[in-house]
Amino acid sequence: MNNIIIAGLILFLFAFLLTIVIKRNNSALKSSNSTVIIVLGLGDNRESKVVTYLWKEQRIKVVFFQTNWKSDENYQDKLNRLLVLIDREAKLNRVSLVGTSAGGSMVINAYALRKNTVNKMVTVCSRLKKGQIKGFRGFEERTKGYPAFRDSVILAEEVEKSFSENDRQKIMTVHSLLGDELVPTNTAIIDGAKNIVVPLGEHMVSIASSLTIFSKPLVEFMVSN
Secondary structure, eight states: OHHHHHHHHHHHHHHHHHHHHHHHHHTTOOOOOEEEEEEOOTTTTOOOHHHHHHHHTTTEEEEEEOOOTTSSOOHHHHHHHHHHHHHHHHTTSEEEEEEETTHHHHHHHHHHHOTTTEEEEEEESOOOSOOOOSSTTSHHHHHTTOHHHHHHHHHHHHHHTTOOHHHHHTEEEEEESSOOSSSOGGGSOOTTSEEEEESOOSHHHHHHHHTTTTOHHHHHHHHOO
């Protein structure tokens, strides 16, 4: 019984915080005519209805891109599908990209090919370069069994070198203040970009909170010119 009460209180508190976030963000936003394409990480079968609802209330259309990281489809084909989606949505609204975890390197690569189409780009707790090769948080261990993710990181590290100062000003990265057990901080930031922290620790908690209760900096960044 105590566990049920505690769970109920947590859900109530979360709903209360979301209400505050929605009201606070709506007061600062006009109709944005914005579409945000979210590219999820390795567990990319988990579309968030909470995120869709929260951002819809902030006048943002959310589209989840299914990378299908575990499939046999090669990386270039996955990237091409994302580019088709960007081009389609750009005919209707201004498009920004959000990549969470493994999705961050993919949005970097898509942005590099659609700089004149994408308004802003955000990565959340994402490995954007190889960094340390060995060890639990090393590149080899984190990409093991996911060749498309491996290829995405390698490509992202290369294309990022070609970004101009203006290109970098259209990029925001988010990383955990208290530590991420999967993504080292030095692989999650980009020189010259707007690099911010979420005041929490743990990979999934940091991602979820960045898209919900701490989403205001992301939203304001993406709807700005």
